[in-house]
Structure formats: C-alpha cells, structure tokens
Amino acid sequence: MGSIWSYFNEPNFWWVLMGTAFLSAVASLVGTFTYLQRKSLMGDAIAHGILPGIAGGFLLAGEKNTLIIMIGAILWGILTVASIQWITKRTKLQPSSAMAIVLSSYFGLGMMLLTVVQSSGLPDASGVNAFLFGQAASILPEDLRVYSIFAVVVIVSLAAIYRPLTLLTFDRASAESRGFRVDQLDGVLSVLVVTATAIGIQSIGLILMAALLITPAAIARMWNTRLIGMLITSGIVAAIAAAGGTIISFSAPSMPTGPWIVVVLFAFTVVSVALSPHRGLIHRLRRRQNNQRIIRKENLIKRLYHHWESNQSTTVDDELLRESPEYSSDLLRRCAREGWLKKQGGQWEILPAGMREGRRITRAHRLWELYLSKKLRLKDDHVHPSAEIMEHLISEDIEEELLRTLGYPESDPHQRNIPYES
C-alpha cells in the first residue's frame, strides 16, 4: 500500500492535482453554454480537429514546448471552426456532415504529422502521445503555468460577456433584437471552446475532451434550474472527476488519465440520474407511488360512500369490507389518519370528513358522466370508464365549471342522485 500512495508526499502531485481540477472546471464552464445552446457535438469536432495544431506546434518548436503547442492548437482550432462554418455556408450539407468531414480529415492530417513526430527522433517525441488520451502524471509545474494563464483568460472573457451570452443562450431572437452582435458572440464562444479544449489536452487528452465539455453540464442541469447554479455544479463535478483521474494516473503510470476522468464523470451521471430532485428516477418513482396511493384512498372512500347511499348506515363491518377489491389494512389505516374513518370493534365508522370526501368523488364522477353524455353525446353505457379516471383529476375549478355548464343538475345519466354539500 505504502508504495502506491507514496506520491502523496511528492509536491508535484498536489500541484498537478489542483491544476488539472482547475483546468477541467474552466473547460466545463464553457461546456455549460454549448450544452444549453445544443452545440455539444461541436466540442467533439473541435477537440479532434486541433490535432494538427498540436503535432505541428511540436515539430515547429522541435521539442515539447507547451506554449507553442497551445498556440498551435488554438490557431488550428479556430481554423476547424471556420472550416465547418465555410462548408455549412457554401454547400447544401448540414452542420453535422460538415463537422464529420472537418474533424476526420484534420484528424487524419494530425495522424500524419504525429507519425512524422514519432520518427523524427526529437526529444520527448513519445511524449506527444500524452496529448491523445491525457497523462496527468507527465504535467510539469511550468506546463501548468501556461495552461492556467489561458484558463484565466477564458474565465475573464466569460465574465465579460456573461450577460449577452446568457441572453443569446436562452433567447437568441431577443438578443438579436436588442442589438447584440450575435454572430460576433458566436465567434467569441467558439474561440472560448477552442481554448477550453486546448487547456485540457495534457490532462484528459483531446480524444475524450468532448466528455469534459458535455457531461458536467448535463449533470449540472439535472440538479439546477438556474444558470449560475449550473455553472457552479458543473465546475465542481469536473474538478472532482479530474482529481480522480489524476490520482489514478499517478497510481498506475501506464494508464492514460482521460478515460478514467470520463468514467468518474459517468459515475456522477448515474448517481444524478437516480437522485436528481426534478428528473431523477427515484423522485419520479416516489411521485408515481404517491399518486397511486391517493387514487386508491379515494376509491376506498368512494366505495364506503356508496355503502352509505344504499344502506343509510355510516358503519361498515370489517368482514364485509374485506370482500371489496379496495380492501387493504394499510389503506384503511391511512384513511383513518386522514380523519376519514374510525375503527370501533369490528366496525369501521365513516366520519363527517370521510363523508365529505366520498361525496366529492362521487359528485365528480357523476358530473363527468353527465357531461360526456349531454355535451359530447356519448352513449350512457360508455361514460363510466372515463369517469373512473376523471373523478381523481377534477379540481374545484373544473367542478365549478362543470356545474355551471350543466346547470347544477340533480341526477346523472344513470338516474343516480348527484350529491351536494348541504
């Protein structure tokens, strides 16, 4: 164990850990805007397209010079975006085809240059592979300094155009009509995506960089309804995932970092899918259960009210109740807790609140039957199934509306009394 964790004592480890966390958080902030603008796959195209910039920067510098590689990546990234736009504008091809063309042919060029780098005999030539899948353990403090300067530029630019960018993201037409230069903003955002991609190349690698632009934003969207909350969440998620990938990279130096960051991100996705307060599966399951429980309670009290209608008795034998399909001791207990029922000996007594509830459901049921029969001219023997559902959905407003439309009727299509509160 001791040997595995020994890197905790290396000062370099902590620098790299904090550095990659910071860089990934910044990238995910830009990704939040592209996610909301539904341009997520653009990030993938850019990330693949910048490879010639990286390999070219390496060849130009003749060594692994982070600053020159970064500049090469950013310039080629801008060329990638421009090429995609040129194709979309000049031909009848859709943006998705344009992206596929540009990303694959530029990646091909990058691969050609990469083979040149590998056979060049330049120092660190094998280090260039770290840019494909990320190798956090190979990041030096001076590399971090370069990446961080660009990351700070990204944050400052985002802050500077925050308001117009937000407006553009949520309401493009309104941004246009208020006189914002929408195409310029698009251009600035593209450059920010390119820069955000370039700062992550050594920690996550360019092949999987798209995940860092997409997944934290998607996770953040599951927990937030406001942009600022989304930005904070996605930043934190990306930082934790990058830290996890870095730790794995230091423990197993032959492993690339990027795939592990993506796997950690996916674990966050799974947890969010289960637990998210608005969209999560558990939340929706519980809501459905609650609805079912309400419906079953309402059915039971309706049944008891019908018992009163035919026998004029507010007490029911427990034995008799057991024969009805709605019977469940748990359900009866819940009705008792609502103050609808009371158990006395082997008898259930319907309390006034229960009577009111039963009357309300019965009234809603019969009003709906009458409405279907009178206004929609359905056959009288066809109206019951729909009313079985609608009785649980008809709110006070709708009931009032039905009563007015039908003129406060006395009886339903089956000549049964429509009960009112006296």
Added chain:
Amino acid sequence: MNTWVLINALLISLSCSLAGAFLVLRHRAMLTDAISHAVLPGLVLAFLISGTRNTPTMLAGAFVFGFICIFLVEFFRNRVRITDDASIGIAFTTLFAVGIILVTRYADQVDLDQECVLHGEITFSALKRMVLPGTNWAIPVTFISSFVMLIVVVALIGLGYHSLKLTSFNPEYATSIGVSVVIWHYLAGGLASMVTIVSFEAVGAILVIALMVIPAATAWQVSTRLRPMLFKTAAFALSGSFIGYWIAIRLNVSIAGSIAFFLGIQFAIVVLIVKALQLNHFKMKSPN
C-alpha cells in the same frame, strides 16, 4: 505486399463510402462518429473472452455495445431529458473510455493498442495469408473479409435501392405508398454500423468517419440524381484513397491519416471548383 494493402484500402473505402452515402443524405453523418467510438469495448471484450480475432466474434461483441450505446442515448434523452446531442456525446465518450482502459489494461493479451484504435493497422493487413483452395495463391485474410463486405454492401443497396431512395428523399410519400420509413432508416443505419465495425481494425475509430462521409459529401456537390451520385461517390472514394495511400508511402506517414486528409482536400477542391464555375444546376434537393 504493398499492392495488397492498397487493394484492401480501396475495397474498404468503396464499402464505407457507399454505405455512408445514405447517412449523409439523411443528415446522420455524426452517427458514424458515435458508433465507431462506442463499439471499442465490445471488440476488446470479444477478443478477451473468445481469444480469437476472427471477424464474426468481433462483430458480435461490437453489435452488443452498439445496442448498449443506442439504449443509453435513448435512456438519457427520454427518461432524464438530457438534450439530444449531449446524450450521444455522453454515451459514446463513456464507452470509448471504457474501451481504452480495457485496451491499456490487457495490452499484452489483446493485440490491439491505443495506436491501432486510432490509426488502424492497414499496413499489417497483408501479413496473415491463406491459400485459396485448389490453387497456390496466398491471399491475405483481410482481403477476403473486405471483399465479402463490399459484395454485401453493393447487394443490399442494389436490392433496396428504390426504397432507400424513396425514404431518403421523400419520407412522406414513401409512407403513403406503404414503404416503412422506420425500417429503412434502421437498415441504412445498420448497414453503416456493420461497415464501420468491419473497417475498424483497418482504419481505426476516427478515420472511418472520413471514408463514410467525405466521398458521399463530395459527390453530392456535383450530382443532381442519386444513381450518378453513388457512382461518383465510389469514384471519389477510390481517387482520394489512392492519392492518400501513395503520398503516405512516399512520405512514410500514417496511411489511414493520409487517406482521410486527402479525401478532405479533394472535397475542398471540388467545392471550390463548383463555386468558381458557378455550376448552379447541381442542385439536388436536400431531403428536408
């Protein structure tokens, strides 16, 4: 030996470009991107479990993960309401990441590595040979699988030509005369997925996109009708691959990379020529 590599490259580029043509026409070009990434863990696991590298086993593994990818995308989109493109992005990056981890972890057992995943290894495709029964010709095994794939692709397009055309260009009309748009949609996607998976070994995960999309997109610039477009697609695929191969050999660089890049250059040149000559009559209507 180099001739076999070139022939193999040309066969693969023909199958990919023809199957890809219908994806480009249906605006589903990025689908290849997702599939070619997502099937990687399937290929590795199939190899680890079976210990062999024959095409049917790898295909089975890849198909399982292709379906897992589709399931994940649908799940994210419909159950959790993540946007369309982000659902695709999350699914394929995750599966590809798992594939890369497996490749690295079991590098000594699987004869795949990170390089191969990205470049493919078309250079080595001529190494393993089998003797054709009844003759003394030693033919590379990959040549046979590429050749079979091309026949399958051409046969399927030939048989389904009319329906593929109808459902690509006029889905409403196709529906009204009883041609199922959904079925042909999936058949076109399935054909493309199969070609992607079979070509994966030779050209790698990313460059297969170039073969699928670029020749068809190039042909579309100079076509007004589907049939000529398909022939032009094949021609552009052959010429781009040939130039790319030749230059890769001359410069001693990645063959697959070079083919992808020169397909792109060829596309750019065709677009520029069409614009310069104002060939406005090439206006095949877009399906939508």
